Amino acid sequence: MRMVLRHRNHWRNLFHSLDRPRVPRERAGNLRRRLFLHILPFMLMLLAVSWLSLMAGHSIEQSKLPSGYASLEHH
Incomplete structure (x- = not known):
């Protein structure tokens, strides 16, 4: 059970690291x-x-x- 929880937390951390607020702001700026x-x-x-x-x-x-x-030639 501990291994599964670690795995889940690992995947959550990966997704959270991908879902940083910096990335959409940079993309929006670009x-x-x-x-x-x-x-x-x-x-x-x-x-x-x-x-x-x-x-x-x-x-x-x-x-x-x-x-x-x-008249344009005068200007």
Whole structure:
């Protein structure tokens, strides 16, 4: 009986050592970093596109030209 109890405790210790609170926190941090790194380029792209379109629209309004290429060369 003692051997069986030792065995059970050994397996419990193994599972508890695997189930440390550090591991999920580290995994969550890595997942957050990965998500942030994946989302960041898209956010920057959206920001750049919206800024460029806003600047193009502003320059078109200023110069009153039908196409914004000539007015974009000034900036």
